[in-house]
Amino acid sequence: MRAYRYLDFITALFVVVLIVSNIASTKVVLxxxxxxxxxTILFPLAYIFGDVLTEVYGYKRSRRVIWTGFFLLILATLTFGIVNALPTPPDQQSTAQAFSAILGLVPRIVLASLVAYWVGEFVNSYVLAKLKIATQGRWLWTRTLGSTLIAQGLDTGLFLLIAFYGVWDNALLWTVFxxxxxxxxxxxxxxxPLTYAVVGFLKRAEREDxxxxxxxFNPFAVR
Incomplete structure (x- = not known):
């Protein structure tokens, strides 16, 4: 596979956005x-990065980045869980309670986050790649918005159903969805407009489209 100047940087940004978004999701906001x-404030950027990756570098490289984010999200979750489970000195109980309230993620929410991310990102990349062929590379906005309309619906719906169905009433679930x-x-x-600018810059800089x-398109393919 070719070496690219900016692929590692975009991968790092993608993973940071993913992990920070999952930490921030512990609070409901208005x-x-x-x-x-x-x-939700930050997470849409993960889909924008996903659009850029597939549009410039293709589905195969996006697949590697999606799996990278998936395994690093698991690593972060396991780390938080282990730290939360370890005993705390008596004079640090208030700190431990605050940590547990923010990062002591319950298994159901962790499962919801992982499933929703995996399905949403792969669907987003697949739809965008197929639309690029169908449009012969024209009308980038149709691909970014079209893939987002489908993938974000699946992502949001799966997360809420797995994490909160039966916990929140259906009216609240629908409102949040x-x-x-x-x-x-x-x-x-x-x-x-920013996506257009970034995609245009990367295509020129990387000499790739x-x-x-x-x-x-098998998400489990390793070659």
Missing amino acids: LGPFTFDGG VSNYVFKVGVEALFT YYDRDTN
Whole structure:
């Protein structure tokens, strides 16, 4: 595989956004008419990075980045869980309680986050790659928004159902789903000019504009 100047940097940004978003999601926030978990403020950037990766470097390289983020998210979660389970000195009980409240993630939320991320990111990359072939590389906005409309719906719906179905009443689940979905898609649309600029810069700098015409789209493929 070719060496690229900026692929490692984008991968690092992607993983940081992913992990910080999951930490921030422990708090439910209000922003104007929207009600959502705090991670929603930053998490849409992960999909924008996913769009950029697939558009410039192709699905195969995006697959590697998605799996990298997946395993590092597991590592972060396991670290928080182990630290939370270890005993605390008596004079540090208040600190331990604060840590547990923020980072002592319950297994159901962890499972929801991992499943939603995995499904959403792979669907986003797959749809964008297929649309790039269908549009012959034209109309980038149709690919970024089209893939986001599908993938964010799956991501948001899976996370809320796995994490909170039966815990929150259905009315609250629906309210949070609509707020999250509208906000995430809105951020994608708002950032479209920036996405165009970044994609254009990377295509010139990397001398790459990959088309997934003969790609194996199996997310578990290792070659």
